[in-house]
Amino acid sequence: MIRRATPLDRSWLVDLGARAFAVLGDYRDILPAWLAQDNVTAWVDELAGQRRGFTVVGFFHGDEGENVADLLAIAVEPAWQSRGLGRTLLDHAVAMASATAQAGRLRELRLSVADDNVIGQRLYRTSGFHRVTGEFGAYPGGQRAVRMIYPLFRTP
Numbered sequence: 001m002i003r004r005a006t007p008l009d010r011s012w013l014v015d016l017g018a019r020a021f022a023v024l025g026d027y028r029d030i031l032p033a034w035l036a037q038d039n040v041t042a043w044v045d046e047l048a049g050q051r052r053g054f055t056v057v058g059f060f061h062g063d064e065g066e067n068v069a070d071l072l073a074i075a076v077e078p079a080w081q082s083r084g085l086g087r088t089l090l091d092h093a094v095a096m097a098s099a100t101a102q103a104g105r106l107r108e109l110r111l112s113v114a115d116d117n118v119i120g121q122r123l124y125r126t127s128g129f130h131r132v133t134g135e136f137g138a139y140p141g142g143q144r145a146v147r148m149i150y151p152l153f154r155t156p
Helices: 007-020 028-037 085-102 119-124
Strands: 003-004 042-048 050-061 066-075 108-114 130-132 144-152
Touching: 003 085, 007 028, 007 042, 007 050, 007 066, 028 042, 028 050, 028 066, 042 085, 050 085, 050 108, 066 085, 085 108, 108 119, 119 130, 119 144
Parallel strands: 066 108
Antiparallel strands: 003 042, 042 050, 050 066, 108 144, 130 144
């Protein structure tokens, strides 16, 4: 079951994020800063009281003034990896952003992924995301950031 995160999930979210993204930088500082923002929501997948993974999605004004959703983080506990849970969490984030887009408020769901994260890029690509050309900075660990987007609103 995927549910909205509560304050009781915060330390677990930060711990899993720090472990999952250790090669990218210190997410013990980054995740709490994201979670403190009113425009950011976190969702937790839980089975029989055991938290298995999460997503963090932010809603922002994009580079051209449009509204976008940004998948800031997605992580799965190691014991639950390679079981389709990452895709389930991603599908949930896409569905949540799509529902918001239908209300006329969002243009796209975007994300950044490390250029060397081939597994993540494949997951996103097979879920309908496509890579955007350009320079999008680097992670504190030095990896180049790749931007991928999932269009939510298509003009005729």
